[in-house]
Amino acid sequence: MTPPAIDAVTKFEPLKFPWQTPDPFLFCVHHDDTYPAANEQFGPNASLAGRNLGQDFTIKDGWRMYHGRVVPGFPSHPHRGFETVTVVRQGLIDHADSLGAAARYGFGDVQWLTAGRGIQHAEMFPLLDREGPNPIDFFQIWLNLPKSDKMVAPHFKMLWADTIPKVSLADAQGRAIDLVTVAGRLDASRLAQPLPPPSSWAARSDTDVAIWTIKLAPHAEWTLPAAADGSNRMLYFFKGDGLQIGTRTIPNGQAITMRAEVPAALRAGSTGAELLMLQGRPIGEPVAQYGPFVMNTMAEIQQTYADYQRTQFGGWPWPRHDPVHGAAPQRFAKRPDGEVEKPA
Numbered sequence: 001m002t003p004p005a006i007d008a009v010t011k012f013e014p015l016k017f018p019w020q021t022p023d024p025f026l027f028c029v030h031h032d033d034t035y036p037a038a039n040e041q042f043g044p045n046a047s048l049a050g051r052n053l054g055q056d057f058t059i060k061d062g063w064r065m066y067h068g069r070v071v072p073g074f075p076s077h078p079h080r081g082f083e084t085v086t087v088v089r090q091g092l093i094d095h096a097d098s099l100g101a102a103a104r105y106g107f108g109d110v111q112w113l114t115a116g117r118g119i120q121h122a123e124m125f126p127l128l129d130r131e132g133p134n135p136i137d138f139f140q141i142w143l144n145l146p147k148s149d150k151m152v153a154p155h156f157k158m159l160w161a162d163t164i165p166k167v168s169l170a171d172a173q174g175r176a177i178d179l180v181t182v183a184g185r186l187d188a189s190r191l192a193q194p195l196p197p198p199s200s201w202a203a204r205s206d207t208d209v210a211i212w213t214i215k216l217a218p219h220a221e222w223t224l225p226a227a228a229d230g231s232n233r234m235l236y237f238f239k240g241d242g243l244q245i246g247t248r249t250i251p252n253g254q255a256i257t258m259r260a261e262v263p264a265a266l267r268a269g270s271t272g273a274e275l276l277m278l279q280g281r282p283i284g285e286p287v288a289q290y291g292p293f294v295m296n297t298m299a300e301i302q303q304t305y306a307d308y309q310r311t312q313f314g315g316w317p318w319p320r321h322d323p324v325h326g327a328a329p330q331r332f333a334k335r336p337d338g339e340v341e342k343p344a
Helices: 298-314
Strands: 009-014 025-035 073-079 082-090 092-097 102-106 110-114 119-124 134-144 155-159 166-170 176-183 210-216 221-224 232-240 243-245 248-250 254-259 264-268 273-280 288-290 293-295 332-334
Touching: 009 248, 025 232, 025 273, 073 092, 073 298, 082 092, 082 102, 082 176, 082 210, 092 134, 102 110, 102 155, 119 298, 134 273, 210 221, 210 264, 232 243, 264 273, 288 298, 293 298
Parallel strands: none
Antiparallel strands: 009 254, 025 134, 073 119, 082 110, 082 134, 092 102, 092 119, 102 332, 110 155, 166 176, 176 210, 210 273, 221 264, 232 254, 232 273, 243 248, 243 264, 288 293
8 A cells, every 4th residue: 555645734824024033043924015116205195194114114105115205125223143035026226234334235136134243234115116106025034143153243245146046847738837046956966056154054965955936827836855854944825816725725825734754745726836945053042131132041142232322333434224225226345345246
């Protein structure tokens, strides 16, 4: 007798805000805002009346200001002890930090920032089109650092869109499957991934970290290959009218906990399906978190807070706390030493 197939799904539950994640990740947020035309200050050309400016996290008219008061986004704020991975599908983000570095990136680019021992940065969403809408769509993923790397020097790396492998497949009926593999190869025959920052948990050869987006055409079928036994794997089904995983029917807007070592047969519904996958071997250390600080003990959190009060993690060299890098749409990264990097 053939043994029954092992179910790849262990559970699924509605997406929360932020999205729940397993070790080695800390959380994930999907920002999807349909901003209107821009004003001369790179903010929305619309009334801000009725918004809780500084803490605007409620969708109104399809968008939010977040912590921004003029330009939407996140003015200067500190981090220590983890990494941010910002995967921009549409729109632009302006980065500025306490090291004096700056960047404008988007439209498929990824910024991978190791906060390490401490950095302040701003993440603003400049609206450049004064005639039409300015949508933005991105994931920000917080990836933990092990104790051995929590106090490394801060560092950021740009993964420009043209360096990130994109895999286009078709099922037996010719229906499209499109993958973007920010971290982790689909298979050994594919192009090598751009390397994450050197102290990242993802930079280690045995951590099985993968960050993929998966887009299935209507009714497309594809089998997600197995990962290493002992890894954690989550799928986030954020767009589509239905998804089949093996014999399970998954409604839209679900966080799906998977058995990483088991292949998973996916089948999209009538409008297709879009998913984010986060995967990795757990770090397996205690997590103590206080807002933007992530350490191993509360004593370390208290020390972090004292360090920030004393040093401001290098201070803030910009004339405003919500810098925007002008009206030109060109993407770039300017390093603390003044070196400028641009996509090909």
